[in-house]
Amino acid sequence: MKKLVYAFKNTDTEVMRSTSGGAFTGLCNAFELLHKNRKKYIYGAELTSSLKVRHTGVTSAKECSIFQGSKYVKSDCKDCYFEIASQLKNGCxxxxxxxxxxxxxxxxxxxxxxxxxxxxxxxxxxxxxTPKTRVWNDYKEWLEKKVHAGLKEYSFRYKPEGWKAYPARACFDNGVVLKNTALLSVFSRLHMSGYITAKACFSCPFSNMDRPGDITLGDFWGIENMNTAIPWKYGVSLMLVNTENGMELVKGLSDMAQKNQELFLEEVKSQEYRKYQHNLSRQTEKPELYDEFWKDYDQTGFEAVIKKYINYGMKYKVVFLIKKVVRKTPFIHLYRKKRRGKIR
Structure with missing residues (x-):
């Protein structure tokens, strides 16, 4: 079938719990309605109470809240493939x-x-x-030493602090709660720099429009430049519908949106979205100092490499604070336009 593209925004409540527009939660509800009288399972990545990322299966859309929010760590799938094969074999x-x-x-x-x-x-x-699990584990240990407490909860992108800046939130067992601080920005900075990305990702065969899933999901970056009625401030999801199975789920979303005015589903005819999604046309580029980074990491450890490669220190903290203040002003829109090359 011809690939179709949609913008989707869930209810305000679900959007604030989600990384972008809450599309996966919506798809889970559509899947449940589509197969309401049949035995079914839904699988996604959860951050466990021990702060490990693993794939888990649930039996209802209500339980899918554990999948909300991005987890920028490789998920452990080792058990679920066998489970899914057995479930499909048994007619689920x-x-x-x-x-x-x-x-x-x-x-x-x-x-x-x-x-x-x-x-x-x-x-x-x-x-x-995908960032390496080793770095996530070292980062958690480093955070705990800085705060002098055990890490209990972590959100890689904490929506109340904004959709676009990748703000994090962390809760510790001594009652300390940190939101969008320089300390919490370190992991996402390493991730976005590419230094902690698994080497195989730089030759990913899926960085194109030929997708393996029935539906492809992402943040709808650039939605603010579209002529749309969708409220986008706290996030909108981009949905590529690749197969008839995917279209079945989208039809379910459409039915839900007609009954609930808080849901927005809009077909996108423009190809403008592709300008903001480079991983739909090419792989993430391997950093020039990637091999040197990992040599240093093995020899000197986590704290030494963040000082050397992302310049973590007093200057880093001051610049982070300035950017945090600027993001709350209208100047951030000028900055983002400049980055897109719309002003010289």
Whole structure:
């Protein structure tokens, strides 16, 4: 089928719990309605109480709140492929969400087992590259030493602090709660720099429009430049519908949006969105100092490399604070336009 593109925004409550527009939660509800009288499972990545990222299966859309919010760490899928194969073999319907390589790996496994994929619905994410688990573990330990307490909760993108700046939130067992501080920006800075991305991601075969999932999800960057009635301040989801299975779910979303005025679903005819999604046309570029970074990491450890490669220190903290203040003023819009090359 011809690929269709949509912008989606869930209810305000769901959007504030989500990374962008709450599309996956909406798809989970649509999937449940589509198969309401059948046995079904929904799989996604959760951040466990021990702050490990793993894929988990649930049996209702209500339980899918554990999947909300991005987790910029490689998810452990080792058990769920076998589970999903057994469920499909037993006539169950399954919705699986993950990175493109995880979706492709699941489909390969199902094919190898000789199981039909008619009852499998898949959602892949527009992926910038997966940070290594080792760095996440070292970062948690570093944070705990800085705060002198155990880390209990972590949000990689804390929506009340804004949609576009990747602000984080952390709760510690001594009652300390940090929101969008220089300390919490370190992991996302490393991630966006590419230094902690798994090496295989730089040659990702899925960084194009030929997607492995029935639906592809991402942040709808650039939505503010579209002629749209969708309120975008706290996030809107980009949805690429790649297959008939994906279209079934979108039809369910459409029915939900007609009954609930808080939901917005709008077909997008323009290709403008592709300008803001470089991973739909090319792989994330390997940093020039990537190999040197990892050599230093092995020899000197986490704190030494963040000082050397992202200049973590007093100047870093001052610049972070200035940027944080500027983001709350109208000047941030001029800055973003300049970055896009719209003003010289």
């Amino acid at each position: 319907f399954v919705l699986f969400s993950g990175t493109p390589c995880q979706v492709a790996a699941l489909k390969t496994y199902i094919d190898r087992e000789g199981i039909t994929k008619d009852r499998l619905f898949t959602v892949d994410l527009i992926c910038h590259g």
